[in-house]
Structures are given as C-alpha cells and as structure tokens.
Amino acid sequence: KRGIDLLGSSAALLVLSPVMLAIAVSIRATMGRPILFSQLRIGYHGRRFWMYKFRSMINGAEQQRDALVEQNEMGGPVFKITDDPRITPLGRFLRTYSLDELPQLFNVFSGSMSLVGPRPLPVSEQQQISGPMRRRLSMKPGITGLWQVSGRSNLSFEEWMKMDLEYLDNWSNLEDLRLLALTVPAVLEGRGAK
Numbered sequence: 596k597r598g599i600d601l602l603g604s605s606a607a608l609l610v611l612s613p614v615m616l617a618i619a620v621s622i623r624a625t626m627g628r629p630i631l632f633s634q635l636r637i638g639y640h641g642r643r644f645w646m647y648k649f650r651s652m653i654n655g656a657e658q659q660r661d662a663l664v665e666q667n668e669m670g671g672p673v674f675k676i677t678d679d680p681r682i683t684p685l686g687r688f689l690r691t692y693s694l695d696e697l698p699q700l701f702n703v704f705s706g707s708m709s710l711v712g713p714r715p716l717p718v719s720e721q722q723q724i725s726g727p728m729r730r731r732l733s734m735k736p737g738i739t740g741l742w743q744v745s746g747r748s749n750l751s752f753e754e755w756m757k758m759d760l761e762y763l764d765n766w767s768n769l770e771d772l773r774l775l776a777l778t779v780p781a782v783l784e785g786r787g788a789k
Contacts, residue, residue, distance in 0.1 A: 651686025712737025
C-alpha cells in the first residue's frame with residue numbers, strides 16, 4: 596500500500612504540477628493570500644497531522660462556522676452546507692471537481708495520508724465519534740475512498756461511516772486500484788461535491 600502511495604503521489608505531483616501552479620496563481624489573483632488552507636486532522640491510530648487543501652473559502656471562514664451551524668445538512672458531527680456562503684466562486688469550481696484536494700498529494704507523499712482510505716475528520720468532529728466507528732482510525736486516512744465514489748455528500752453520515760468500515764474489512768491493493776479508477780469519473784462528473 597505504501598509503495599502504491601509513493602509511486603502514485605509522485606507521478607500525480609509531476610503530471611499535475613502545471614495544474615496546481617495555475618490554481619495557486621488563480622487563488623492569489625482572485626482571493627489573495629493564503630493560497631493553501633491547512634487544518635489539523637485525526638489520522639492513523641488517532642495521530643494528529645496537518646492536512647492541506649487549496650483555499651476555497653473567504654478569509655476567516657472557520658470563525659463564521661458557528662453562525663451557520665443551524666444550516667448543517669449532515670447528521671452526526673460532520674458539517675456540510677450545499678450553498679455555503681463562505682465559499683468563493685473560484686472555490687466552488689475547485690470543490691466541484693475536487694481540485695482543492697490536490698495538495699493532499701503532499702500528505703500522501705510524506706506518509707500522513709494514503710491515496711485511498713477513510714476520510715480524515717477535523718479534530719473536533721472525530722472526537723465526537725465513539726464506539727465501533729472509531730475503528731476507522733486503524734488505517735491511514737485517504738484522499739479518496741468508497742464514500743467518495745459512492746456519492747460523497749449525497750450520503751448520510753451513518754452510510755459514510757458504514758462504508759469506511761466496509762473498506763477496512765475488505766481492503767486489498769486491488770480494491771485500492773479499483774477505487775482510484777472509479778474516482779476519476781466521480782470527480783469529472785462532480786458527483787456529490789459540496
């Protein structure tokens with residue numbers, strides 16, 4: 596699995612570097628600094644790490660979250676809004692096609708994430724998950740996974756957690772390659788993106 600992660604992230608960073616540069620320049624020109632958004636997430640065996648994304652929201656978006664909590668459309672501790680007013684026009688485009696996630700290839704290359712695995716949650720959200728669902732921390736978190744190719748935000752929190760555990764129970768390198776292949780059309784179609 597680590598070999599696939601190293602090879603895959605290296606190749607993707609090499610091929611996608613012009614795209615990433617163009618996105619960085621676009622963010623700088625339309626939204627200013629910072630270009631990257633970093634957030635502390637919970638990963639393998641509960642270890643904390645900084646996960647990176649291209650910034651898709653206005654500055655100070657995290658401070659505005661409490662004011663929007665009543666509009667949350669996801670069950671459980673996860674926070675998702677279809678028409679989040681904090682997202683910029685460029686940010687919405689990046690999110691629709693998951694381009695904001697590209698900096699996580701550096702997370703994969705460094706070893707804090709995998710190409711495929713359960714999605715890492717922010718510290719405050721993961722700390723609200725208890726019982727059998729905490730087993731999702733027994734594998735490195737991923738950029739993509741069963742949840743992402745099955746509808747993402749169109750699924751309930753319970754369905755998401757169930758898929759994470761299903762992935763853990765049926766993991767294989769072949770399954771990872773299958774999910775990576777399914778990620779491409781899911782991303783191009785913008786399926787379930789918010």
